[in-house]
């Protein structure tokens with residue numbers, strides 16, 4: 001429906017549920033125009049929903065700065081659609097004679113969709129077997145046992161530094177959640193445990209908080225974790241969709257130290273309404289280097305190949321989290337979500353974490369995080385010896401995080417003890433020495449004991 005060339009342009013289509021799904025472009029927001037106005041494109045329509053639902057209005061054309069005489073003429077049903085008509089006041093012309101029509105979609109449907117999906121993911125991860133059948137690949141690598149380490153347990157130092165922050169052990173709590181009250185409780189428990197133990201943590205995708213500022217507090221953990229390395233999180237697919245200002249907000253809104261950008265092609269492919277166009281993703285990641293905070297590229301369980309790592313390094317990322325296969329399978333999670341037969345064929349898709357780590361270490365000098373199916377301190381030690389700066393864990397901390405921060409601490413203390421035990425058994429006094437400790441690929445060396 002085009003009302004008038006100089007006013008607002010609408011092209012709407014109605015889907016089976018009766019919801020409008022498409023809004024066509026109108027001119028760019030001119031300088032000095034109210035912040036509540038965004039150009040309408042199909043890609044950023046969520047912002048339009050979000051802003052107008054609260055502002056209750058939009059100006060009629062590029063000259064008008066203040067909508068006045070608003071009248072809600074139609075609201076159907078309750079919160080789905082609202083049409084307003086009115087006049088605008090223009091800085092030069094005074095009251096504008098032109099009538100404008102403004103269609104406002106209630107954004108709660110979209111916001112709820114994002115948060116509901118995140119909660120559904122949590123529920124599935126807590127209740128279903130979501131891990132890969134195949135292993136993370138670390139059983140292929142072994143340390144050599146050493147009985148003459150000349151070390152005392154108490155002198156073993158697991159501390160390290162990453163992106164300028166001190167860690168008591170090289171362990172990172174991987175991104176999981178946010179967007180709802182339950183997610184807030186999980187994030188608070190994870191963060192409190194991280195702070196008390198001196199570790200780092202990432203929050204889950206902050207898409208819900210961009211769509212609805214009311215949700216920011218569900219990601220904000222600085223109240224309980226003022227000192228930890230904290231990473232914000234957004235999907236690579238969302239960089240272009242939200243634009244640099246919103247991406248900067250993602251970091252600022254939780255006072256994060258950097259941004260984790262997740263690559264999740266396989267998950268999106270099997271997600272209802274998932275992202276499909278990945279043509280410009282490396283260009284989009286590159287554009288973030290201008291924003292002035294560290295960017296960490298991560299997978300979510302399919303691993304990073306040597307070639308991908310090289311391209312990410314060229315794009316200027318500060319670190320790469322390989323998040324390989326062997327732990328949580330996001331295709332599996334999505335297959336429970338939608339029961340898609342095709343998804344089931346791809347549940348085992350991905351490069352096992354140990355192999356991904358090996359490839360990336362050979363290909364790039366960028367610091368690496370080893371995650372994806374890391375379940376023990378022994379695997380963490382192997383990760384460090386194979387070139388990772390940190391080892392990350394998500395799923396094993398989820399259930400404890402629904403209980404209390406003490407439960408999270410208990411789980412983490414267990415893996416720290418395993419890591420320290422491994423260090424004693426290989427004779428590594430500190431993380432630097434562990435880095436220099438050889439791990440042997442036992443598929444090529446049959447006489448090396450498997451540890």
Ligand SMILES: Cc1cc2nc3c(=O)[nH]c(=O)nc-3n(C[C@H](O)[C@H](O)[C@H](O)COP(=O)(O)O)c2cc1C
Pocket residue numbers: 121122125174175176177203204205233260261262298299300301323326327328371372373374392393394395396398
């Ligand atoms: C419940 C849950 C939610 C997750 N949500 C996100 C997310 O929002 N953003 C992200 O980058 N990764 C997310 N991940 C992926 C993890 O950060 C991690 O890369 C992956 O799960 C592999 O680690 P794991 O095998 O220890 O679970 C999530 C993982 C879990 C278990």
